[in-house]
Amino acid sequence: MNKAITEGLLLMPPAFSAGLNVWSSEDGTPGSETYDGAVNAAYVPADADFAGCLELLKNQATQRLRYMGQTPLQPGCYLQIKARVKAMSGALPNVRIAAWAGDGTESHVPGLVEVGPTVALTSYGEVVEVTAIIGSGNRGGVDMAWGTTPIYAHIGLDLTGATGGVVRIDDIEVVDLTSAFHRDMMAMVDVRDYGAVGDGTTDDTAAFEAANAAANGRTVLVSAGTYLLSGGMVFTERVRFEGTVTMPREAIFSLTKNFDLPAYIDAFGNEQLAFEKAFQSLLNSAEHESLDCGGRKITITEPMDMQALVPNRDSYAQRRNIINAQFYVSGDSAWEDDVATSSGTYSTSNARVLTNVTNVANVQVGSLVTGNGVGREVYVKSKNNATQEIELSAPLYDAVGTQTYTFTRFKYIMDFSGFSKLQRFSLSHVELLCNSKASGILLPPAGVIFHVRDSWITRPKDRGITSHGEGCQGMLIDRCQFLTDEADERAQDRSTIVLNTNANDVKLRNNRATQFRHFAVLGGSNNMVIGNHFFQGDSEPDGVRTAGIVVCSGYCSTTIADNYVDNCSIEWTNERDATPDFSSGFSFAALSIDNNVFLSGDVASWFGYLVVKPYGAGHFIGGLSVTGNKFRSVDGAIDRVDRVDESFASLDMSKGKNILVDGNTFHQITTPIYNPLMVTHDQNSAASSWTVQTGGQLPFGGQARSVQSVVTTDRLRTSANQTRWAVPYVDLQQGSNGDQIRLNWQEPLTGGVAVKVSMTAV
Structure with missing residues (x-):
């Protein structure tokens, strides 16, 4: 672009023939001495090499020649000053282009380079051309990089060296070379044109701001270099980077x-670093709700403390989304677990707090708590060093008194634990490639609707997604893949867990998880686990299988439906009850297990798909639906699909209600289960009392607590073969296990009946 044409700027100084009264022998500012009438200067109208020129006798150490007019300068403009000079007689001097920089107040701008390269005149009559380029940007080839403060120059040249020589100087030219530095100045604005240095030590913040302000719809170019920004920078125009930026961690870009x-x-x-700065901006700008990572692989060498990246925000409640990325874990020591042991005191009256914790300063928030009486997936939610107290994510079931606990802090790719609350945050189409070095995500201690969808967590070292508080409230996990690093381990030897929850309303939908210890440890209620496939088999003959889903609340109000439960079980416990013995309430209630596919292969015959494990005495089933499921064992039959784990206590089968087990199919299951249960009984010898067996087919060793119907299927006869139309009365809960009934008749009879028995009372 030629500014002399396109913007009407007058760049070229007048010819010497117009008079020497505008040519100064000093700096060119108003009032300075001119060459008009000077004894050492004259205009020569004709010369063999120059049409008209200035002849000058050098009589000063530095003989200056400056145009007194103001040659305008603009950001992004690059001017080449040219002069042709020849020595005529006397001592041979040196020559260089020179200029004086002026600002908007017509004051001198100090500290700038105001001379070009020096050229020596070595012979008489030889025409030598000297040039120099003035511009705002510190670019290659620019001799005088002035930044954006100067807005004009008094241009000219200097004669240096020996005095006494006579030289002739052709008319000075100014050439606009902007196009040589920008192919298309209309489409791009370079930060160097606005004074950016790009040396990694000079603060270029002002130049970046000026370039952005001047762009006005054009792209800002950050040309090659390393640019230090001392504070934050918000670009309102598109930016192209050839160079890189360095800035304080807390500064927002x-x-x-x-x-x-x-x-x-x-x-x-x-x-x-790029991801961390982008995330920081994501939570500090209303201009965008999603960070598109462009499918890029991001190498992570240490855990990312997501809140520390945004130190100006302790909580966040606007919807934000990270999409299209693969996080690849590298490095070693930064990912090692931190382990602390401390003694602490537990009381059921303050069920989520450990008191008098020694060494509490070394216990980290987000640590897994293990010790006697501690259930699965209990974490440190917060701590108070001054009072030596630790707040737990869940109560302990049997830890009253003082004992030593172990606190293990896993390292996560994304650690949100520093936020006090985070709401409506999501990850989509993201892979966390943990490489057996790192865990995946540590949720914030509070918040709602954390959403992970269409994503992968691959080979986590310890955990996929961890909740150490209530940041899992309303969490959504949809269409995700969780791939283990423990496929070669026996099922019972595995330690990694896909996810855990403490709060309510969690939805796990259409996910797939392979060969973890557990797929999900659910601590809250009102959960929906739908359409998932979790596989936990191994190659061991007669193998042990672990729980795919652990439901940790007695009253759980949870639906587990349409899943593929593959070589694992659903385990229902009350391990997060500080007083696990039943005293009041619903006990084990409000669980629906419907329309799932249950499959196992080459497992121990005692394996069961449905396990209830009371952690205290007196519990019963107060509400359970098991309908429409397909149970199948291959490579050997199993005894039954249900089991009560009596490690701590048994179920009270004399109680229970709202239990429906119906419409299921059983293959390679020795004893199927039903409730209500239809059984038949044939009495071949006349008796007034018939004992009807349920054959262990009532779920979980249930007792025969009611009879819904008795239908005769064969003629009732006396010993004399006389037909009788009779109705019996029923004795319930007969036999040592209470799972038999007795039909009592008015007289001894033979015949057959079909009886519908239920383990729940009418």
């Missing part, structure tokens, strides 16, 4: 027009 991870990687040159 926001690209509002091209907000995506590839742009941040170009800006910062490091994938993890």
Whole structure:
């Protein structure tokens, strides 16, 4: 672009023939001495090489020649000053282009380079051309990089060296070379044109802000170099990076027009740093709700403390989304678990608190708590060093008194534990490639609707998704893949867990998880586990299988439906009850297990798909639906699909209600289960009392607590073969296990009946 044409700027100084009264022998400012009438200067109208020229006798150490007019300068403009000079007689001097920089107040701008390269005149009559380029940007080939403060120059040249020589100087030219530095100045604005240095130590913040302000719809170019920004920077225009940026961790760098991870990687040159700065901007700008990572692989060398990346925000409640990325874990020591042991005191009156915790300063928030009487997936939610107290994510079932606990802090790719609350945050189409070094996600201690969808957590070292508080409230996990690193381990030897929850309303839908210890440990209620496939088999003959889903609340109000439960079980416990013995309430209630596929292969015959494990005495089933499921064992039959784990206590089968087990299919299951149960009985010898067996087919060793119907299926006869039409009365809960009934007749009879028996009372 030629500014002399397109913007009407007057760049060229007048010819010497117009008079020497505008040519100064000093700095060119108003009032300075001119060459008009000077004894050492004269205009020569004709010369063999120059049409008209200035002849000058050098009589000063530095003989100056400056045009007194103001040659305008603009950001992004690059001017070449040219002069042709020849020595005529006397001592041979040196020559260089020179200029004086002026600002908007017509004051001198100090500290700038105001001279070009020096050229020596070595012979008489030889025409030598000297040039120099003035511009705002510190670019290659620019001799005088002035930034944006100067807005004009008094241009000219200097004669240096020996005095006494006579030289002739042709008319000085100014050439607009802007197009040589920008192929298309209308489409791009370079930060160097606005004073950016790009040396990694000079603060270029003001230059970045000026370039962005001047762009006005054009792209800002961050040309090659390393640019230090001392504070935050918000670009309101698109930005292209050839160079990189360095800035304080807390400073926000926001690209509002091209907000995506590839742009941040170009800006910062490091994938993890780029993601961290982009995430910081995501939570500090209303211009975008999603960070598109462009499908980029991001190498992570240490855990990311997500709140520390945004130190100006302790909580966040607006919808934000991270999409299209693969996080690849590298490194070693940064991912090692931190382990602390401390003694602490537990009381059921303060069921979520440990008191008098020694060494509490070394216990980290988010640590897994293990010890006697501690249930699965109990974590440190918060702590108070001054009072030596630790708040737990869940109560302990049998830890009253003082004992030593172990606190293990796993390291996560994304650690949100520093937020006090985070709401409506989501990850989609993201893979966390943990490489057996890291865990996946540690949720915030509070918040609602954390959503992970269409994503992968691959080979986590310890955990996939961990909740150490109530940040899992309303959590949604949809269409995700969880791949283990423990496929070669026996099922009972595995330790990794896909996810755990403490709060309510969690929905796990259409996910797939392979060969973890547990797929989900659910601590809250009102959960929906639908359409998932979790597989936990191994190659051991007569193998042990672990729980795919652990439901940790007696009253859980949970639906488990349409899942593929593959070589694992559903385990229902009350291990998060500080007083696990039953005293009041619903006991084990409100669980629906419907329309699932249950499959196992080559397992121990005592294996069961449905396990109830009371952690205290007196419990019973107060509400359970098991309908429409397909139970199948291959490579050997199993005894039954249901089991009560009596490690701590048994179920009270003399109680129970709202239990429906119906419409299921059983293959390679020795004893199927039903409630209500239809059994037949044939009495071949006349008796007034018939004992009807249920054959262990009532679920979980249930007792025969009611009879819904008795229908004769064969003629009732006396010993004399006389037909009788009779109705018996029923004795319930007969036999040592209470699972038999007795039909009592008015007289001894033979015949057959079909009886519908239930383990729940009418």
